[in-house]
Amino acid sequence: MDIAAVLRENGYKVTPQRLAVYEVVNQNTTHPNAEAIYKTLQPKYPFISLATVYKTMEIFAKIGVVQVLQCEEDAHRYDYNTKPHAHIRCTRCNKVMDVDIDQDKLSEMAGSQTGYRVDSISLSFTGVCAECQKK
Numbered sequence: 001m002d003i004a005a006v007l008r009e010n011g012y013k014v015t016p017q018r019l020a021v022y023e024v025v026n027q028n029t030t031h032p033n034a035e036a037i038y039k040t041l042q043p044k045y046p047f048i049s050l051a052t053v054y055k056t057m058e059i060f061a062k063i064g065v066v067q068v069l070q071c072e073e074d075a076h077r078y079d080y081n082t083k084p085h086a087h088i089r090c091t092r093c094n095k096v097m098d099v100d101i102d103q104d105k106l107s108e109m110a111g112s113q114t115g116y117r118v119d120s121i122s123l124s125f126t127g128v129c130a131e132c133q134k135k
Contacts, residue, residue, distance in 0.1 A: 090129035
């Protein structure tokens with residue numbers, strides 16, 4: 001995705017900080033929070049602030065290039081994959097991973113049981129990851 005073009009199309013300035021934040025999120029499958037993004041960028045961009053990261057993530061969520069995850073933590077997590085999918089969070093180390101589930105089938109089941117027309121699904125699991133189970 002050409003994030004610079006998407007920013008311009010939506011009336012936002014293209015800044016080096018925004019490009020750097022997007023690069024970190026887009027290359028990160030761990031669904032980082034703003035603080036993790038900030039810590040990753042700090043060595044290369046010592047003048048970037050945590051507030052800039054938060055503001056940038058708000059913009060990215062608004063224009064639909066990231067998904068905001070509610071992971072039963074104090075801080076939101078961010079996912080570059082905006083297609084519908086589920087997540088699982090380790091209750092010990094807080095690692096978050098994607099889960100591939102047939103959401104169309106779940107929507108059908110929920111609709112048939114309730115009579116609702118399902119518009120969207122927000123599905124997350126919790127458990128203990130393989131690494132934490134070994135400890």
